[in-house]
Amino acid sequence: MTRNPTLTLLAAAVFALAGCASTAPRTAPVAVAAAGVAADDNLNAVLWVQTAQEYRALTTQTWRAAEAQLDAALADPQWTALLPGEGAELQTPAQKPAVIVDIDETMLDNSAYQARLVVDGASYGSASWASWVKERRATPVPGALAFAKAAADKGVTIVYISNRTHDMAADTIANLRAYGFPVEEANYYGLGVEVPGCTPHGSEKGCRRIAAASRYRVLLQVGDQITDMAQLTSNSPAERDALFNRYNAWFGQRWFVLPGPTYGGYEPAAFGNDWSLPADVRRARKQQALELAR
Ligand SMILES: [Mg+2]
Known part of the structure; x- marks a missing residue:
């Protein structure tokens, strides 16, 4: 990438204008790179989520596919989307039906x-994350609201299991309700909520x-991480592969995964989950994880 003096001047003008228009919707300066800001590993992923029609198509088709499974799941009294050791043993045909969903990048878009x-x-x-949550400005992931309403119409409860901390419940529920998501406080399980008789493994x-x-x-x-469906004992590429391969048949049948390219377990798995490493070392480890031929 080469520096362009014209673009640099334009960037300065855009920054100045942005400063004068603080009440306008916040948009990014148009010439960030030309202004000398370092490349960001997340630029394309965030741009894709916010602008690509393909992102919206993927989330919409995933939620529609999930909705299409509801009738079959309701009709089969033995049907469960839970694994042994993670609640499958507790399931009975007499229980009321529910769907477990993640929140971030599943129901709400934090891009x-x-x-x-x-x-x-x-x-x-x-x-900064806590401040964002308090703003309550996350928007529905395309397709999620239609699913939630269709499920409610069929008498299916939505249970929200999120790694937002449990003290974020009020802001999160308000954010969801503002868009019409059916949500009850008793069906929100944030990070840190106590479950009697069960000690959580990390998050x-x-x-x-x-x-x-x-x-x-x-x-x-339904979630944007495979850990929204089942536990991993360690977030290694091998264990992530093993979970995906072992329950491959469940994806698109009982488990539905949304695209979440901006963050997630795949990234720290590439550098041993060691966020204390300097950013350039983490980037080097990610480059080392790339396959130059398959
Ligand atoms: Mg999520």
Whole structure:
């Protein structure tokens, strides 16, 4: 990439205008790279989520496919989307039906938060994330709301299991309700909620799946991470592959995965989950994980 003086001047003008128009919707400066901001590993992923028709098509078709499975799942009293050890043993035909969903990048789109990080040259942080959650400005993932309403029409409860911390429940539920998602406080399981008799493994959702299984027959699980469906004991490429391969038949049948390219377990798996490594070392490890022929 070469520096372009005209673009640099344009960037300066755009920054100045942005400063004068603080009440306008926030949009990114048009010549960030020309202004000398370092390349960001997340630029294309965030751009794709926010602008690609293909992203919206993928999320819409995934949610429609999930909806198409509801009738078959309701009709089969033995049907469950839970694995042994994660609530399957608790399932009975008499239980009311439910679907377990993740929230971030599943029901709600947080790409505006990611876009701010890209434009600001910043990285994810718990403080900036907490501020974003309080804003309640996440928007529905395309297709999610239609699914949630269709499920509700069939008498299927939506259970939300999220790694937003449990003290974010009020803001999260308000954000969901503002768009019409059916959500009850009792059906929101955030990170840190206690499940009697179960000790969670880190941020894994297994205990919360068991809690949901004690109340509902779980027809489907939907998320943007494979750990939204089942636990991993370590987030290694090998274990992630093993989970995917072992339950391959469940994807598109009981488990539905949405595209989530901006963050997720795939990335730290490439550098041993060691976020303490310098950014350039993490990037080098990711480059080393690329396959130059398959
Ligand atoms: Mg998610």
